[in-house]
Amino acid sequence: MNRFLFKQIDNIGLVLxxxxxxxxITIEAFGAIATGWVRRTLVETPFTFNFIGFDFLQQLQGPGMYYYFAIMGIFGIFATIGFKYRISMVVYAVMWTCVYLMQKSSYNNHYYLMMLLCWIMAFLPAHRWFSVDAKMNPEIKTPSMPRWVLLILILQVWIVYTYASVAKLYPDWLDASMAALLMEGRKHYWLIGDLLQQSWVHWAIAYTGILFDLLIVPLMLWKRTRLLGFIVSIFFHLFNSIVFQIGIFPYMSIAFALFFFSPEILRKRFLPKKILYTGNEVIVPNYRNGLIAVLAIYFAFQIGLPLRHWFFKDDVLWTEEGHRLSWRMMLRSKSGSLTVFVVDKAKGVRERYNYSVLLGPKQQRSVATKPDIMWQLAQKIKTIEAEKGRDVAVFMEAMVRVNNGKYHPLTNPQVDLAAEKWSHFTHSEWILPSPKDYNEKPDTE
Known part of the structure; x- marks a missing residue:
């Protein structure tokens, strides 16, 4: 175990x-301002749907988020050049975690991965070569690192890809109908729009997605297939970047290759002046047992969390319970309509409630299909009406369809959602059971 975890290896992959x-992450921060993401998601909306339990983060929302993201970008620059590296990464990790937890309407698995990597990188010795810190303080400079540093990064990536592959093993993905649905909204793309509508392209996307996610890490680990895996990875992620426009994630994924290629190759291509470490020392730190315990708990959590939806009643594609933080990437398309009614408890008057004035466009799409956000909207409405001196019950009638199937009722319209308690670990009974044919496509003439 000591040799496996604490053998010293060259650190060029980590510093690169x-x-x-x-x-x-610098581009992510400044890009969020430049593209209007900050404005649309965190400034213009009256409030955001935060992760339940993190309501205090609502205090950050507003015009100050422009400065917030600019500060993040500055710390991203510091991390890039390795200046006050640990402080910079910890600050960025804290700030990005707050952004991630304060809104769900723009939920993205890639944002979650970025949060995890920010925290992991904050505690790794990634500044001990090719950095301002090493230049200013030569005492910390070293060409090596313990092997556990490389192993945890590879294992984290492997978990992400493996769960992404396994999650695709369901009928609407296997028959390529989900791929067809994803491509339907890209007909307008210049040059490739018509190509993306071809049936063979849909089948290729469906099964390439499964096989790539399942096999890319083993391909990169084996020396004989490493170059093939890297070429496939470049094509796969550039395709995703062009077609799905998912920000920095494809380029971050390509950069993961730095953990797999040999130090000799990386040194030759990128840092020819770097000392090549070949010592193979085994240095066991005095915090060995604590480190092993922390890593064991962390990876048990990472492996277990994506499985939690199996412990909820019904299908996660329908209920959404256990969907987030589970690497279920672009697996389903949901649309719906939501009608909200409030009943004044003092007068007994039932009236339709215009909730759209409270929400931005993306929030309206989210609340129509996601039960936890419906519950949060009910709590918000109750609070708003209480400030007006009214005690109201809030009822919701939601009709939802999955992957362009038929519309079905999602919520029990007789339940006052404002009076319900939310549980992270048990099924919400006011979510109606999924119909057996909920993913059956509607008849067309």
């Missing part, structure tokens, strides 16, 4: 990844 990762 630090520079690339720092650049990407």
């Amino acid at each position: 990844f630090r520079a690339v990762f720092g650049l990407l």
